[in-house]
Structures are given as C-alpha cells and as structure tokens.
Amino acid sequence: MVKTRLCEILGIKHPIFQAGMGPFSNNKLCIATANAGVLGLLSTSGLNSRESQKVIFDHFCTTGGADPEVDDDETILRKIFRQTYNGVKDKNGVFGVNVMVSMEMKDLANKIINTAIACRNEEPDLQNNFKVVFTSAGDPMGWGDKIKGAGFKWIHVVPSVKGAERCRKAGVDIIVASGHEGGFHTSWEPVHSMVLLPAVVEAMAPYNVPVVGAGGFCDGKSLVAALALGAVGVQMGTRFLATEESDFAQTWKEGIINAGDRDTLVARGFVGPARWIKTPRSQLHQENTLKLAPGLFLGKPDDPTSDSAKELMAFEREGMRAVYHGDKEKALIAGGECAQRVNSLLKVQDLVDGIVTEATDIIARMPKTYL
Ligand SMILES: Cc1cc2nc3c(=O)[nH]c(=O)nc-3n(C[C@H](O)[C@H](O)[C@H](O)COP(=O)(O)O)c2cc1C
Known part of the structure; x- marks a missing residue:
C-alpha cells in the first residue's frame, strides 16, 4: 500500500x-x-x-x-x-x-x-x-x-x-x-x-x-x-x-497502445497547443500549424477568432469525428508522451x-x- x-x-x-x-x-x-x-x-x-x-x-x-x-x-x-x-x-x-x-x-x-x-x-x-x-x-x-x-x-x-x-x-x-x-x-x-x-x-x-x-x-x-x-x-x-x-x-485506445519511441507531437488544439499521437494526419496538422499559427511554437498565443486558427480548429474537429467513426486515416488522437510506455489494454x-x-x-x- x-x-x-x-x-x-x-x-x-x-x-x-x-x-x-x-x-x-x-x-x-x-x-x-x-x-x-x-x-x-x-x-x-x-x-x-x-x-x-x-x-x-x-x-x-x-x-x-x-x-x-x-x-x-x-x-x-x-x-x-x-x-x-x-x-x-x-x-x-x-x-x-x-x-x-x-x-x-x-x-x-x-x-x-x-x-x-x-x-x-x-x-x-x-x-x-x-x-x-x-x-x-x-x-x-x-x-x-x-x-x-x-x-x-x-x-x-x-x-x-x-x-x-x-x-x-x-x-x-x-x-x-x-x-x-x-x-x-x-x-x-x-x-x-x-x-x-x-x-x-x-x-x-x-x-x-x-x-x-x-x-x-x-x-x-x-x-x-x-x-x-x-x-x-x-x-x-x-x-x-x-x-x-x-x-x-477503440481506435483511440489502439493509437495510445501502438505509440512507440518519440511518438507524440504538439500542434494546435481547441484552446491552444495540444499533444497528439504522431501519425501522418497529425504531422500534417503540425505542418499546417507551423504555417498558420507559428506563435504556437514560440510561446505566443494566437487569436482564436482569426481565420487561420479557425481553419486549424476545423481540421481538428474533422480528426475528432474520424476517431469516433473509426476512420484511421483522418483520425487525430490526443495522448501524452507516456503513450510510448503504455503497451497494453x-x-x-x-x-x-x-x-x-x-x-x-x-x-x-x-x-x-x-x-
Ligand atoms: C484526451 C485527453 C483529454 C483531456 N481533456 C482535459 C480536459 O478537458 N480538462 C483538463 O483539465 N485536462 C484535460 N486533459 C489533461 C488531463 O486531465 C491530464 O492532466 C493529463 O492527461 C495528464 O498527463 P498524461 O496524459 O501524461 O497522464 C486531457 C488529456 C487527454 C489525454
């Protein structure tokens, strides 16, 4: 105990x-x-x-x-x-x-x-x-x-x-x-x-x-x-x-369990920076964040009402919906760095x-x- x-x-x-x-x-x-x-x-x-x-x-x-x-x-x-x-x-x-x-x-x-x-x-x-x-x-x-x-x-x-x-x-x-x-x-x-x-x-x-x-x-x-x-x-x-x-x-749980060494990244979330499991889709989201909201990587909060922030949030919403529909290609899976240490359900x-x-x-x- x-x-x-x-x-x-x-x-x-x-x-x-x-x-x-x-x-x-x-x-x-x-x-x-x-x-x-x-x-x-x-x-x-x-x-x-x-x-x-x-x-x-x-x-x-x-x-x-x-x-x-x-x-x-x-x-x-x-x-x-x-x-x-x-x-x-x-x-x-x-x-x-x-x-x-x-x-x-x-x-x-x-x-x-x-x-x-x-x-x-x-x-x-x-x-x-x-x-x-x-x-x-x-x-x-x-x-x-x-x-x-x-x-x-x-x-x-x-x-x-x-x-x-x-x-x-x-x-x-x-x-x-x-x-x-x-x-x-x-x-x-x-x-x-x-x-x-x-x-x-x-x-x-x-x-x-x-x-x-x-x-x-x-x-x-x-x-x-x-x-x-x-x-x-x-x-x-x-x-x-x-x-x-x-x-x-289930897609989400599997995303966490299958994550390996250095398998998370940071890109825009609903209310600012968010940590995601690294996938081709989240890497694309990160690249878009770098183009549209570079302040996120410089510690400078962006304007959540700006067109660029809205575009990133729309992409995120699509990724969230995809998780629920089991669409692995479009899914965005949020998870922490410790996902690489979580290996079983x-x-x-x-x-x-x-x-x-x-x-x-x-x-x-x-x-x-x-x-
Ligand atoms: C999918 C997901 C959603 C989260 N949503 C919230 C939230 O709505 N409010 C909150 O205070 N923290 C939220 N967190 C952060 C957790 O409360 C917690 O502090 C964090 O997961 C701890 O780090 P770990 O993921 O390494 O365990 C969320 C975390 C994850 C993974």
Whole structure:
C-alpha cells in the first residue's frame, strides 16, 4: 500500500487521480476508477459540443444514461451524477467533476457547479461519494466561496508556479501541477514535470498546500518519482484512457497502445497547443500549424477568432469525428508522451493494483539498494 495525506483528505485508497478528459466522455471510466480506489473524475465540457460536434455530444450523453435528443443540460448532468453515484456507492468509490472555467466557458461552469450543489443538497447521501470539484483551463480566483461553501473539496490544475500562487490565494485545497508531457491541452510556455513539480511543491511548502503531479505518470515507477519530488500523488490521463472500461473509442485506445519511441507531437488544439499521437494526419496538422499559427511554437498565443486558427480548429474537429467513426486515416488522437510506455489494454482494477504493487516494491527495496 502507498498512503499519503491525499488519501486522508479525499477518502481514497490510493494517491492517484483518473484525469478528467473533455470534451470526451469519462462516464463509465469514472465509475471503474472510483471503485478501484482512486479519485474518478467526470468530464463535462462535452456539453458544449451539442451543436459543434454531435458525435461527441451524443456519446457523452448516452454513456451517462442521458438522452441527447430531449434532455437539457441540467437533466443530462443530473443523470450523469446519479448514474455515477449509483455505480460507486456500494464500494465507497470517490468521484468528482472536472469543470473548465475559462472565460468563454464561464456560464456553463456556473451551470455545472450549481447542478452539482443542487444534486448533493437534494440527496445528502451523494456527499459520501461525490466529493470533488476539479476546475481547469482558467483563473481559479472567485470560485472558492461557491465550491468550498457547498462542502466540496476544491482542486485546480496549473502549468506554472505563478498559477500555483494564484490557486493558493484563491483558497484551492489541492493543486495539480501539469507538465508538458501530458496528453491533449498543454501550455503555451512549456515546462516538463521533472522541473515543474518540485518547483510548485517548494513554492507551496510554506503554506502546506498539497501538490499532485500530472503529465507523464503511468505506472508505479513514475508514482514513486512524483512522491520523491514532493508530490502527495499523481494524476493519470493517457494511462487510464487506454483501459477496457474507458469510454474512448477503440481506435483511440489502439493509437495510445501502438505509440512507440518519440511518438507524440504538439500542434494546435481547441484552446491552444495540444499533444497528439504522431501519425501522418497529425504531422500534417503540425505542418499546417507551423504555417498558420507559428506563435504556437514560440510561446505566443494566437487569436482564436482569426481565420487561420479557425481553419486549424476545423481540421481538428474533422480528426475528432474520424476517431469516433473509426476512420484511421483522418483520425487525430490526443495522448501524452507516456503513450510510448503504455503497451497494453488493462482492466482498471488490474492496472491500479499493478501500479500500487510496483510502487510498494520499489519503496521497500530502496533502503536496501541505496542506503
Ligand atoms: C484526451 C485527453 C483529454 C483531456 N481533456 C482535459 C480536459 O478537458 N480538462 C483538463 O483539465 N485536462 C484535460 N486533459 C489533461 C488531463 O486531465 C491530464 O492532466 C493529463 O492527461 C495528464 O498527463 P498524461 O496524459 O501524461 O497522464 C486531457 C488529456 C487527454 C489525454
């Protein structure tokens, strides 16, 4: 067993988060991970794709037990929260909801958080399992009173020490430091986990704010490394995406598992730079990004309303649709650098057991090996 302060704060067995991965569905995955003793996170930004990406929206709703044709946003959310609660309550699984709080998502973010609060108030039993609001992709300032006031634990993800300072001032309970290795959205000014994680840990140490590492973590070795760097746990996205219970399309899972040495690249995503599995299609997307939005490789944010950004986003949308239709030629597959270390499709429980066993063995062997 590997226990840290994170386990006590959230009531989870293992110091591991299954990352929220929007706008895609994590509805089934979240139940499986929560039941395996880690924090399961639901993604919610799929609600935004009702008009723009119907295939993603429909999948998001149906995996959550909702009807994409008739249910409004609140009803969809209520059904997903309830389905998750019903799926985890017998095993005391703990779950939360990932909410993107960027400016353009603010109205939706308020709707999601209000619905989460209402659900827990209407049925207080939910509070035993539905414990976390995990905000991302925006400024944490101003959200604390609502989230913490309702009794949720509040987690926010950042790519920098500056972002972590902002979290501390905003009153965030747990900070996730997300390195450039990570899958899909990455930051404009990249720093990898090996540097970012200890830097954030050191900056937060005087305030006793717990820090979790994200980006590149996929097994027991990398969990132990994060603990050595001062983290209280890790968040894994790419690794949990490629599991049997994951809601992601088979083409996507295979893309992660088949990725080899140096098999990811960065090109434009929905909200800036994004990491993709290297394929002829993503290489073309990268070349187009270099022509149309070179600032992406120079740390200079582009104008998302410009014609060139819109052209790149349209190409990306086509790539996302293709994944769901199993069109391997046009598919764009988001994934982290650690895809090269993810080589098998496992059941979530077996994966978590394997990670914990490996980490426990390494920690037990360390004094004999090094001292
Ligand atoms: C397909 C995919 C979608 C993601 N979508 C989101 C998202 O909507 N919100 C978010 O905060 N992070 C998102 N992430 C980042 C993850 O939450 C996590 O921080 C990251 O995957 C960790 O790095 P790893 O992929 O190396 O494990 C996404 C990651 C992937 C792979």
